[in-house]
Structure formats: C-alpha cells, structure tokens
Amino acid sequence: MKKRNQRGLIMSLPLFLFTVVFVAGPLIYMVALSFATNNEGYGVTWKLTLENYSRILEPVYLQTFTQSFQLAITSTLIIILIGYPFGYFMAKLSEKWKSKAMLLLMLPFWLNSLIRLYGWIIILQTKGMLNGVLMKLGLIKEPLKILYSYPAIVIGMIYVLLPFMILSVYSSAEKLDWSLIEASRDLGATAFQTFRTVTLKLTLPGLLSGVVLTFIPSMGLFFIADILGGNKIVLVGSLIQDQMTRGSNWPFAAALAVVLTILTSLMIYLYRRLTNVRELEGLH
DSSP: OHHHHHHHHHHHHHHHHHHIIIIIHHHHHHHHHHTSEEOSSSSEEOOOOSHHHHHHTSHHHHHHHHHHHHHHHHHHHHHHHHHHHHHHHHHTSOHHHHHHHHHHHHGGGGSOHHHHHHHHHHHHSTTSHHHHHHHHTTSOSSOOOOTTSHHHHHHHHHHHHHHHHHHHHHHHHTTOOHHHHHHHHHTTOOHHHHIIIIIHHHHHHHHHHHHHHHHHHHHHOHHHHHHHHTTSSOOHHHHHHHHHTTSOOHHHHHHHHHHHHHHHHHHHHHHHHHHHHHHHHOOO
16 A cells, blocks of 8 residues: 555656646746836846736726726637537537548647738738628628727637637537437427526536636737737737836736736636536526
C-alpha cells in the first residue's frame, strides 16, 4: 500500500511542478504586480497601492469593460442560436454522416485563426465578395461598409468560436436517450413541450459548457477586434496588451488581468453551480 502511495506521489510530481511553475506562479506574480507602483522610467516600484484598481473605475475603462461584455453577450447569443441546432441535429445523423460532419467541423482548426480572419477581410471589404454578390443580385445599390465595424467583429467572433458550441451541444445530444423523446410525443406532448421538458433539460450541461467556452474567450480575443474592427472598438484584451507594450504600465495591466480573471472565474463557478444543482434537482 505504501509503495502504491509513493508511486502515485512520484507520478503526480511532474503535474504538480507544472501547475506551480506555469499556472500558480504567474498568477501569484500577476496579483502581486497589480498592487505595485508603476515606475515612470522603467519597471515597477514594489510599493503597495490600490491606485491601479481605483483607476479601473474611471469612465473610459468602465466603458471598455461594458463594450467587451456587450460584444461577448451578443456573440454568445447568436452562437447559441446557430450552434445548438447544428450540434443537436449532428447527433441525430448516422455514424457515416457523423464522421463526415465532424471532419467538416474540425477543418477550420487546421488553419491558423489569423489566416482565416484575413480571408474575411477579402469577403467583407467594400469591393469584396459579399458586396459583389449582393450588387449583382440587385439587393443593394451601394456597397455595404461592414469591414472595420461592430458587425464585422461579431462575425469574426462567431466564426472563431462557433465550433466550440457545436461540439459542446453535440457531446450532450449524442448521449440522449431518444426513447424519452418518443415517449413524450406518445403521451401527447407537442414538439415544443418535448423540447422544453426533455431535450433542453438533458442537453443543458452541454449548452452551458458551450456558453462558457464562447463567452469567456470573446472577452479577450483582441486580435479579432484589431483585424476586423480596425481598433475602433477596444476590448479588455486590447487594453491589457496596450498597457503592457505602448503604455509600459505593467501594474495597471496586471490589475486589469486580475479583474478579468475574477469575472471569468465567476462564470465558471456559475456554470458548475447551475449544472450540478439542476442535474440533481431537475428543471421545472
């Protein structure tokens, strides 16, 4: 028994070291740095202060957080509307078509996100493919100015994060007991009642997992806003990068990162609470 315990400790030692060096260490340093004072020359002065956190309450930075939340909520809602049906009906396909659908879903991951986003510039620009098709069809008279705007950023977020929602819903829908759905219909429930009381209830963990996997990254994927938004909309991730590079204000950047980490941790906590409680008690 002792040998097994010793062997278990030895096997877990690399994971423990990895967690300390690459996870806990940087987090602790980031929290400590957020309370330091910025040195106007170079580096920081290790003098305890709350100025970095009080500065976040300034209107310009609160607006950045508000814009990031609005973008994250908008993108997530649209991703749910598109991704949930895709994931659900993908789970109902035969094994032959499931593998083909999975291959098509995984294809975007074989290319770098930056390369794929530059493809959207070609599509959305004034003389791009989208405007060309719409004008030939006679649907518009003048080219739409979509590129470097809020809708362009939303399109980019949806394009990058949609597969995560589809995969999350698919993983839950694939485990569905389809006989429960048939029994609900046999008992006289309508299609909507069956969806609300059976399908949605059983696929809720996957749906909430997809929400977490899309909402949290959309708060910090600043490169999408930079490429498709032309820096017109500043996200929290963009602000952190700017303070780390151009502003050379590492303590303030660390404070922003700490607040963002707390918000994302809260999302994960709510996800775990919702899934655990509702799976035990049931949905009404």
